Amino acid sequence: MSTIIDVAKKAKVSKSTVSRVVSGKGYVSEASRKKVLCAMEELAYVPNSIARNLQSGETKTIGFIVPHFIDPLSIFLESFLSIARQYDYYVTIFFTDSDKQKEIEAFNQLKYKQIDALFILTRANDWDVITSYAKYGPIATWQRIDSPVIYSAYVDHYQGYFDSLTYLHKRGYHKIGHVLGNAKNLNTKARMRAIKDFEARYQLKVPETFYFYDSLYSNGRAIAQKWHQLSEKPEAMAIYSDAVAAQFISELENLGYHIPQDVAVIGFDNSEISELIHLTTVDYSLRYQAENAFIYLYNQLNQLNLPMHQLSIELIERQTVPIRQH
Known part of the structure; x- marks a missing residue:
């Protein structure tokens, strides 16, 4: 199996140049980039994401806990996935069927560094149980909770x-x-x-x-x-x-x-x-609630302070509430 060193030798560039091409971060001249890509193809080199994650200490993956499919999920999840893609994060969805043990299994993935952070749409376990996992990585939720260690993306x-x-x-x-x-x-x-x-x-x-x-x-x-x-x-x-x-x-x-x-x-x-x-x-600004939850987790993981959306409440008038005729 080819390694990054083999690619560097084949392309006649440094190992750090190959690393920058693979990660997409840092400057690489177009000529060097083409040489690295050609060498990778000839050697059938596949970047080892697991090794990179171990080296960096992150998986670039956020867990998303939901008990089962509920109506607001489609809007919320679509928005959460969309902003995660923008920031090069993956999302792993855990359907727990409101089973406490299944939910604990998802929490343990955070504990053992198989995911970087967790979002909880609705929970099965008590908040005391969930809060005990906050020391392993940032946690956010859609449910309303006043907590110093769990972010709540709720509207009043x-x-x-x-x-x-x-x-x-x-x-x-x-x-x-x-x-x-x-x-x-x-x-x-x-x-x-x-x-x-x-x-x-x-x-x-x-x-x-x-x-x-x-x-x-x-x-x-x-x-x-x-x-x-x-x-x-x-x-x-x-x-x-x-x-x-x-x-x-x-x-x-x-x-x-x-x-x-x-x-x-x-x-x-x-x-x-x-x-x-x-x-x-x-x-209730569901889309912005989802984006705010991701931004919170992203800020915590990357020690940043990206701004969140201002949430608003708007009545949408349609046909099921006409003026009542007495």
Whole structure:
């Protein structure tokens, strides 16, 4: 098997010149570059990336943990992969099925230097367990956490949710139902605070039957069945995920209802599915959240201070929340 020394001898250049051609870093004259490339081809030389990684102490690879495919993943992952390519980083995806041990196996790849950093879309293990791995490399997450060692690429769901409820109220909807995520998550707690403040401002009271919880991004159809069975039904539904909102709408249409005539619906994330079904939604800058997560990891790995995006919240008006005619 040919080595970098063999290539240098064949091309009649220094070993450092060959190294610069292989890495793409540093100046090499065009004449020398051509000689090195010809020598590499003649000798069938393949650069040993593992050896380079061991020498440099990095793999140029970031792990990306996700429990299963959820609707926001497509936007987030596409943006994360795109910016990683721009900075010459690879991304290894770990689908864990929310299995704690599978997640630990991904953490151990960070511990044993098989990857340089980790991004966690949503977690299975407790934060105390995850935080213990931060000493082996930088960790970022999409979930909301206040931690000195784990970066959280989140947007304040309080303001987005409060604004969406205010928007519904101004359009004439006073009986609003809420489909919320996992009750333990900080984002869900932020939405609950927004509901309480909204009720206080407009002197409203939401019946307990108007609250629905979903932690799997998959219960929209079941929630539609529950809505159908209510004797007093919400006039509008604020649903924490576009995917769950789409499932909710589809099931209600199967039951013979018409959207938005029978119930207005607002989703969150501004994912592709929301555009396809003309769903009014709230854009939480998912693409910029993904890019900020990568930039944080990149800065930590390379001791840089590249600027991050300023995140914004925008209501996207479509067809599922018309002005209500009394």
